[in-house]
Amino acid sequence: MKPDITIDFSQVGKELHRLMTRLFPICRSLTGPGVRETLSELSRYLPLQVHEVPSGTEVFDWTVPREWSVRDAYVLDPEGRRIIDFQENNLHLVGYSTPVDQELSLEELQNHLYSLPEQPDAIPYITSYYRERWGFCLSHRQRESLPEGNYRVVVDSTLADGVLNYGEVLIPGESDEEVFLSTYICHPSMANNELSGPMVATGLGQWLASRPRRFSYRIIFIPETIGALTYLSRNLEHLRKKVVAGFNLTCLGDDRTFSYVPSRAGDTLADRAALCVLKNHYPEFKNYSFLDRGSDERQYCAPGVDLPIASVMRSKYREYPEYHTSLDNLELVTPTGLAGGFEVLKQCIELIEANRSFRTTCLGEPQLGKYGLYPDVGTRDSHKRVIDMLNLLAYADGAKDSIALSTLLDIPPARLLPMLGQLFEAGLIEAVPEGNLP
């Protein structure tokens, strides 16, 4: 199970950015060869099992679509120059464009062009899943410079029965209770939304495999929406029984901010851990509502599904100007941005792993000095340590877990977890019910 490529975690941001750079040019869509190529590359990092679900399969209220494949697509200008070229940037072609090979005037062509007047240098990302059409996307600046004359448009694409693919890996832990990480691999060349998600998922996968685990971790790489629905339709019972917490991994690579979208329930273990980490260690984060949702939590938190899944992100989809354009690129997402996305999820997982209800083992306050927990020389910091420890002991009544103690006593997770470890080692607290700290 040793991967072909091992991430050096001292450089996690750089390494994930390098991997992202390799995956960036691939033309991904809901289905098709781009998805398979992406999963194949990720399999060098994680032992992914790649699943296939045939087109036409019913999944809840939906149907698995046909595969869309593009061999080439371009527009020739009146002088025969390839001025809009899918080979150069796969965003140039409207997703799910039907085949065409035709000459037309600029005026006719305009009906098939998409650009953003208010962002004149950006190529927009457009798809047309439900209505058959073809089209090209380009920068508004380029569009305005197009001369009158006859153009030739070629889309050499196929829409045919095939399969929907997704990758899955289970990293087992002490318990068969699972933490569920989901990310998606259906976007063409865009970086924050959405190669950053699979990058951080890959990093977390290798990191988790390298450490002792209380919980088992299931990571899936799926196409958004239809993939989540497909996965749920095949695994719902298992997920509902086993998943204790989970995250939808998306938009994890830029440098600007941190963001949070709760699960629908709002107070699951995933939510509590995420909020505890964010409030303490990233206090400037943006706190959204489930009403601001927009990714696979739409399926995971639907009534009757009700998985405990939240989203911790950097700049959230729909909220940053480069979203769904060619400006969401390898410069917007940076090594530090990815390292930060990886780090915040790592902290959430560490808190989930260490989240137990504790109970003091002695009645009344213990004599900390007996356990070497009382400082010989008092400093401001050691005084604060003693106060925090006495507070932990005073509130460890078996009813409050680590997250509750952090919040109640205003001790950030990064201080709290080692302190709970020390008290546990000293025999002054025990986990309820019986259990060890990971």
Add this chain to the structure above:
Amino acid sequence: MKPDITIDFSQVGKELHRLMTRLFPICRSLTGPGVRETLSELSRYLPLQVHEVPSGTEVFDWTVPREWSVRDAYVLDPEGRRIIDFQENNLHLVGYSTPVDQELSLEELQNHLYSLPEQPDAIPYITSYYRERWGFCLSHRQRESLPEGNYRVVVDSTLADGVLNYGEVLIPGESDEEVFLSTYICHPSMANNELSGPMVATGLGQWLASRPRRFSYRIIFIPETIGALTYLSRNLEHLRKKVVAGFNLTCLGDDRTFSYVPSRAGDTLADRAALCVLKNHYPEFKNYSFLDRGSDERQYCAPGVDLPIASVMRSKYREYPEYHTSLDNLELVTPTGLAGGFEVLKQCIELIEANRSFRTTCLGEPQLGKYGLYPDVGTRDSHKRVIDMLNLLAYADGAKDSIALSTLLDIPPARLLPMLGQLFEAGLIEAVPEGNLP
């Protein structure tokens, strides 16, 4: 069961104002001929059952009083002119005045006169239920103009055993669970407090009779306090078993504001519906506490009675300057004021009728387009519609009723109810437990 007179609801305010104008001059009191005359007129609109309870009947801690009847009452000035005349305005006579026929000086007369120096043009409304006395009310301006001399006062009244009357109508619905509407008919010539209450009750009665009903509706026209106690003493067990919500209908006719007094419990179905309608559709309403109560909710919400009854009003009793004076007249209460009072209660009732817990019927988000619920052409409004529908589907987990969904998703009832209807028609939501939308 067809009424003598049918209200034209396109003109509900005007029609109720016309009825009010006919009832205005009648001298109502807790008991007696004025009450009977009023009930008789209302019976032309609703099939009222008129009940009689003999004087002296014990009702809880109280006793049904004797009937007070007035044939005539006036004051003659030194020149023999009828200057204060019960025939001209029944507020001129203190309620429950004992008989008198006597000459006296102005100074002696003053001991029996009541006026409001700070509202010099208003005749105050005064009663003396518990202490035997006679007296006259007049404007302060008139009082100050009274010349010295000998006056003659005549009160030709009787206080004798009789009955307490009240009217009652039950408008049956699909369920024998009841919505209870109570209003009072014990005030002489005053309009907001209190002919507006019976007017709106009458309008609601005809409107309810004309539409399909999930619940049964019980409307009572009673004297305030002693009537409510009397009604409770005879029907408490039934009410406690059957009433799911109710409103005390009072002060529903002026044009100025809307007001709300909660039930004592504060979170009954009546309260939740009223607050949902008021916050969304009348956001400037005045939100009072049960500590500001002052009408029959004092009895309906007493410990051991505990009916789910709230008050939705226009200008609340005791809070507007004309309250309990001759200025609370047919000009203060207007057709638009009455129409507004009728409308707000109608909206509360519609929301109660449509209040169910809903559950989505499919797992994951449905594909709205399949049901014709996705707009062909996107507009700002259609986008908002889709968002609202997806939010409704995302939160319809069988645990939240219409009112909770309105509040949580910030969708006003007037938008929510048709939208729930559409989702229900499309088979995308179902009521929990089984049941149909009305």
Add this chain to the structure above:
Amino acid sequence: MKPDITIDFSQVGKELHRLMTRLFPICRSLTGPGVRETLSELSRYLPLQVHEVPSGTEVFDWTVPREWSVRDAYVLDPEGRRIIDFQENNLHLVGYSTPVDQELSLEELQNHLYSLPEQPDAIPYITSYYRERWGFCLSHRQRESLPEGNYRVVVDSTLADGVLNYGEVLIPGESDEEVFLSTYICHPSMANNELSGPMVATGLGQWLASRPRRFSYRIIFIPETIGALTYLSRNLEHLRKKVVAGFNLTCLGDDRTFSYVPSRAGDTLADRAALCVLKNHYPEFKNYSFLDRGSDERQYCAPGVDLPIASVMRSKYREYPEYHTSLDNLELVTPTGLAGGFEVLKQCIELIEANRSFRTTCLGEPQLGKYGLYPDVGTRDSHKRVIDMLNLLAYADGAKDSIALSTLLDIPPARLLPMLGQLFEAGLIEAVPEGNLP
């Protein structure tokens, strides 16, 4: 059981200050003759049972210490004058100082001296329970005036096996449920922290003995921390079964403010009563958190102990400048200060005694006039009385106790308790379950 000395409650502040003045010079410590002398003096006021627990007894995580006795301790200056003298002020000697008789230079002496540069006139209070050493405390002003030369230091002390003493009295009431009052007697010559606590405890004991009691009252006089742990280790099961509320009595004698530290649970009967009294009658009080704790609630509220014990104080330990210095003296604590400390606890206890859930005995509002509860002549105050009474009757539904009614209806305890008494006398309310007002 009649005490030797009876407090005159019309002068409670003065009498407690007089007693405090007699006890002030005694050198108290965790154990030893000073504690016994103090308990013996208090026994003239209350029938204390004095307990002995041998040194070396294990109590939870701790051990009962040996007895520390001091016969004399002083420093002679180069001219042989007794310049630092334990006989003059027992704060001059570091608590638990080991014996010494030695000459040394000023420089060597300095290593054993303690003073407060920022409070140059105060002698600090220092103890060294866990590390063997000797030392002297003095004002910084005196320290700076010490001339060079040879000094002689003498500490004639013993640390030997003995006993830990505490005093206890049970004042039985109708019920064997107990209110628990704990105070401590382990501090040398300091007044607010801590002779004021035993003073108020003594006053409350005599006051309680003189009135009818619904609850039984247990008062203990213990050394702080080790005494509380010792008491708990011997009585925990009984306390957990019987104690319905309690207070840790400390810092009750200065004139400046009132303070409150909740129990860990925060909403026990003691907390609710204290907050109700403080918010209504001492609205400027300082509201601390359990995280600000610092006295025996650390033991009483520890997990697994969980007694319902709060602290109502005047200036809280650690929060006033004179704390733990010689400035915490008989001038800082005043007769009015002590009277106020006594009074606030008395009010808390009165509220606890009268705290019952009430239920109205009639359905609907009663006719207050029948019971003489309706004023003949209306004044602003009598109007407020009627409103308050009607509100009490409207909310007395058997689910709300006196404290809840006070809060909900904004009626201060001092108004509420007599009013509940009147309604109870009139038969309009009854206690739930059956029970009489004390």
